[in-house]
Amino acid sequence: MPKKLEHIGIAVKDLDKAESLFSQLLQTQSYKREEVASEGVITSFFMLGDIKFELLAATNPESPIAKFIEKRGEGIHHLAFESENIEMELSERKDQQMQLIHEIPKDGADNKRIAFLHPKSTGGVLWELCEEKPKD
Numbered sequence: 001m002p003k004k005l006e007h008i009g010i011a012v013k014d015l016d017k018a019e020s021l022f023s024q025l026l027q028t029q030s031y032k033r034e035e036v037a038s039e040g041v042i043t044s045f046f047m048l049g050d051i052k053f054e055l056l057a058a059t060n061p062e063s064p065i066a067k068f069i070e071k072r073g074e075g076i077h078h079l080a081f082e083s084e085n086i087e088m089e090l091s092e093r094k095d096q097q098m099q100l101i102h103e104i105p106k107d108g109a110d111n112k113r114i115a116f117l118h119p120k121s122t123g124g125v126l127w128e129l130c131e132e133k134p135k136d
């Protein structure tokens, strides 16, 4: 079951420029930068109320973010919903005939396990499920 909107992912070309723009817009500073090497992205996080904004910039031309920007330009890339139990939710979504991009959750930024549903199944919205990893 989805619990709440956790964050909004925004694809950007230049992380430094986007950070200064979003700190103006949101009137708060980025609280963390984190690279996810497996996805070819570097992220920067802002928090407004209890919603996070995840700026995503490509670190190489093969990155899914580089390809997204090539096709669609900068802008909203995905919505991420916190899941009670990501494995269970993935199998429910599969039963609902939704197309999964990841059958098995993988490590994402911000201490999360994540998986995406294909926009074909979700009204054109790239839909992320995320679940906080237990802290060790």
Ligand code: ZN
Residues within 6 Å of the ligand: 007, 009, 054, 078, 080, 128
């Ligand atoms: Zn995300």
